[in-house]
Amino acid sequence: MLPEVLSNDPYTAVAVRAPRPQQDPAWIRWALISAMLVVVGVLIVVPVIHVFAQALVGGVGVYWNNLFNDPDTLHSILLTLTVAPAALVANLIFGVAAAWAIARFKFPGRTVLTTLVDLPFSVSPVVAGLIFVLIFGRQGYFGPFLRRDGYSIMPYLISFLGVGLLFALYVLFRPINPRERRGLWNHPRLVGLVGGAAVFGLLVFLQQYFELWPRNESLRIIFATPGLILATAFVTCPFVARELIPVMEATGADEELAAVSLGANGWRMFWRITLPNIKWGLVYGIILCNARAMGEFGAVYVVSGHIAGQTDTMPLRIEKLFQEYNLPGSFAVASVLTLLAILTLIVRSRLETDVHSRVSVAKPQATGAQR
């Protein structure tokens, strides 16, 4: 029933008219809302409450005992706190490098590279563990060598990483303005090849001269911490890159180009311009990557060998306690990981509202966050 006066004015008429055509009748609305609440309740809310109820079923004292007075559980917590950050750091550096290359430059094979970054998401975790067993396991391709004299690769590995780090610093601190480049700054290829080879040789020599690594001893990768880190890093490898690429593409290169044309080197440009622009995407990628790294089960299950007190991470400890019918213990460990998941979600929704209020930063792509 619109008053005569209002309906003569088309603008006001539209504004006042109710219900709007997209509005469903109230009974449909409430039926659908309740149906959805039942679905979310049964599938998600009840399980979360159940975790804490079961963990605390014997009281807080028992809960505390289950977590911190069981040496194997305690060790699993410490192991998870070693493995997850190690994998996280590796994937963080990878993520920033991959996003920089993919979002800032055009090169042949860019689409293929973007797909390859996502590849680990489509590999079953069990297969992810299996491939490392095939390479480093006792019967694997490098197995016999690792058993005989595994540590002999360490000097080369460390030296390679050292040279890579030094070269990265060289590139980052190289002056942008050609007139400011003197001496070695003018010859990146020469420095990279000759200098790199020289430093590599020197580092290898030093490590062998001071006998840093044991000889003729087997280096355990599978059924030991390095294998756990490798498998976790494989599974979580796309997270940071996936979050950063859309954010970097949305911010565009203008500010960075300006910084460089004003004479900033790579290091200054990264810390002053790039990092502030991508920081929320970066934080978001880190927390997602961390949640998955701490909770990874399948891949880690295959490479761990289930040695209690040695290679059991928290999710593996949950499974072992479950098999031993120690449900309160199992749920106690599970409750810690559930808290971590809830914390992840809280940080995530905070960040999303934050990001929304800054128009310059794009919302991370819906599918990107999910896979």
Next chain:
Amino acid sequence: MPSVNRRVLPGFSLSLGYTVFYLSVLVLLPLAACFFKAGSLTFEGFRAAVWTERARAAYLITFGTSLVAAVVNLFLGLLVAWVLVRYEFPGKRLVDSLIDLPLALPTAVGGLVYANLYVPTGWLGQYLVPLGIEAAYSRLAIVLVLIFIGLPFAVRTVQSVLEEIDSEPEEAAASLGATRWQTFRKVILPVLYPALITGFALAFARSLGEYGSVVFVSGNKPFETEIAPVLIVARLEEFAYGEATAIAVVLLVVSFSMLVLINLLERWSSRHVA
């Protein structure tokens, strides 16, 4: 981004080189090793490994449960996304963030809880088991936990498209005399098809490789509730690396095909919406 960037911005070869190196060492070479190992089997050996009765049963269970879970998620995803986008109710933001919980929650925790909720003495099992619904240590248990795992994929894909839909076509339909149901069927649903299919494919692909949660709830009985990843682990524990690798290659081929399919679907749906 113009290729001019390469002459001005620093670090192109460094970042690209490192990306390619890291991916090769951590991802590509290990995956190649898997195919290489499977290639070292004779054709007969490969066939014998991947086509045993137990393996066929495992594939069927993996595909069957994933398919059922993805179909259920198709509808649940549409329902949840519709309510979250179209309606206002108290606690909406909380529910919206809860949808992502299955992504953040470790699969082992999900499996542990689901295994305990539906046993005869469990919170939900005490009501369901007397009705004859055995949702623990059965195929139904696998389907349930896969629905849990796949829900965020189904919801988020539909939700992001639903948010973008203009109100004009709906208003036009209503002003031309369409009922609400007709508008939904003829105007809204066709726009959602690509997103629905993509969400379905994402949930299905994720379910195919799932291990952590299923291993808790299924009971892992060969021929009945054993999925393909569990069979791989069983073969590994018998030190039958060749057979395990052969089955892994089958899984890899399937999931790579799913990856290609999903990429095509996403391209199609983004064109469809635009």
